[in-house]
Amino acid sequence: MKTPIPDYLEEVLAELRDVDDGATADYIPELASADPDRSALAITSADGSTYSAGDAEVAFTIQSISKPFAYAAAIMDRGLDGVLEVVGVEPSGEAFDELSLEGETHRPKNPMINAGAITAHALLVGPTTTAADRVERIRSLCSRLAGRELAVDERVAASELETADRNLAIAHMLRTYGIVDDPAHELVEGYVRQCALLVTVEDLSMMAATLAAGGVQPRTGEQLMPPEVARQVMAVMAAAGMYDAAGDWLTRVGIPAKSGVAGGMVGVLPDRAGISAFSPRLDARGNSVRGRMAFERLSADMGMHLFAADRGLPDRVELDDDGTAATLVLRGTVEFTAAAQLLDLMATLRRDTVLLDVSRVHTVSDVGRRMTLEGLRRLRLDGVRVQLHDPGEVLPDPDLGDGGRPERR
Numbered sequence: 001m002k003t004p005i006p007d008y009l010e011e012v013l014a015e016l017r018d019v020d021d022g023a024t025a026d027y028i029p030e031l032a033s034a035d036p037d038r039s040a041l042a043i044t045s046a047d048g049s050t051y052s053a054g055d056a057e058v059a060f061t062i063q064s065i066s067k068p069f070a071y072a073a074a075i076m077d078r079g080l081d082g083v084l085e086v087v088g089v090e091p092s093g094e095a096f097d098e099l100s101l102e103g104e105t106h107r108p109k110n111p112m113i114n115a116g117a118i119t120a121h122a123l124l125v126g127p128t129t130t131a132a133d134r135v136e137r138i139r140s141l142c143s144r145l146a147g148r149e150l151a152v153d154e155r156v157a158a159s160e161l162e163t164a165d166r167n168l169a170i171a172h173m174l175r176t177y178g179i180v181d182d183p184a185h186e187l188v189e190g191y192v193r194q195c196a197l198l199v200t201v202e203d204l205s206m207m208a209a210t211l212a213a214g215g216v217q218p219r220t221g222e223q224l225m226p227p228e229v230a231r232q233v234m235a236v237m238a239a240a241g242m243y244d245a246a247g248d249w250l251t252r253v254g255i256p257a258k259s260g261v262a263g264g265m266v267g268v269l270p271d272r273a274g275i276s277a278f279s280p281r282l283d284a285r286g287n288s289v290r291g292r293m294a295f296e297r298l299s300a301d302m303g304m305h306l307f308a309a310d311r312g313l314p315d316r317v318e319l320d321d322d323g324t325a326a327t328l329v330l331r332g333t334v335e336f337t338a339a340a341q342l343l344d345l346m347a348t349l350r351r352d353t354v355l356l357d358v359s360r361v362h363t364v365s366d367v368g369r370r371m372t373l374e375g376l377r378r379l380r381l382d383g384v385r386v387q388l389h390d391p392g393e394v395l396p397d398p399d400l401g402d403g404g405r406p407e408r409r
């Protein structure tokens with residue numbers, strides 16, 4: 001069998017295919033000409049499995065999604081206190097490119113709006129750094145987070161620089177209050193090149209999954225930032241990642257997220273997954289229209305709202321295999337992560353008989369149940385004899401779609 005998660009992501013995208021509200025960003029000429037119909041989704045679980053659908057191979061510029069990662073790098077390079085001295089953590093309730101600072105301190109309100117992001121960029125590496133070293137710092141960190149070498153799209157960077165009056169105004173404003181010292185043009189050029197890093201949805205989901213896993217890149221196992229830094233970044237994303245839509249987003253979708261004007265979007269679910277979407281048409285606030293709708297659907301379907309308190313103990317799955325028959329043992333609470341692991345195991349097993357043992361499971365979420373039954377259904381379609389050991393009835397009425405049931409053991 002084949003794991004059904006990409007099929008599900010395809011289905012979410014298919015449902016959004018006719019949505020053509022919004023428009024590509026027009027203040028950066030190179031972005032205005034992007035193909036607006038592209039769309040893609042990806043999820044990387046906290047254990048490093050990536051599932052994607054749609055135009056997953058298309059690269060686009062990271063734009064503002066670089067901000068949380070540059071903030072992480074600035075904290076690692078200067079310490080949290082050093083960063084908090086010049087950039088706050090309060091939601092601004094304003095547009096991303098607003099020329100605004102806190103009243104008394106003159107700090108930018110948070111690192112997710114441009115004023116705070118340009119300041120965080122200025123903090124990279126150390127006080128006597130060159131512009132090129134700052135860009136290399138963020139490029140190399142993002143590359144290690146994504147698990148492959150990322151490059152700057154110099155055409156997009158050059159195009160944005162031609163129309164960068166607003167960001168230049170922000171940098172000059174920051175200089176007048178002594179928040180940054182470097183020449184405004186140099187800072188904006190570096191920041192714009194940071195925003196022009198080319199990524200795919202799979203890269204973004206892996207970068208987000210690293211935050212979700214407390215700074216450990218789930219595929220390489222490398223600790224790329226201390227857990228406290230990952231936590232700080234995710235908390236600021238929750239407070240301010242969606243700019244002036246942050247409160248609406250956090251209550252409705254419940255996934256700390258960050259969007260970019262090229263149409264990308266990432267979300268983080270601590271201990272669970274990194275999620276990403278791509279679709280270039282933006283709403284008035286600069287967030288991808290289809291991306292927003294895809295996140296709403298994923299959150300609702302998969303029970304991903306951060307404040308839905310129904311998770312219980314961490315879940316897991318184990319395999320007991322004697323060569324002809326395999327027993328899959330689920331434990332704890334079964335929601336997306338354990339069910340995705342279960343489906344991955346089912347997809348690689350080549351056995352005549354598969355017994356699913358749920359005797360040690362205490363709760364199965366709705367998404368856990370649907371994913372588990374779909375896996376059993378697909379195994380049976382492949383001609384596998386499927387059996388279920390469920391003395392506690394945690395999977396009541398296990399209909400495999402066609403009215404059939406697994407054999408009871």
Ligand SMILES: NC(=O)CC[C@H](N)C(=O)O
Nearest residue numbers: 063064096195260261286
């Ligand atoms: N929201 C965004 O993605 C904005 C990023 C863009 N480079 C800018 O600074 O205007």
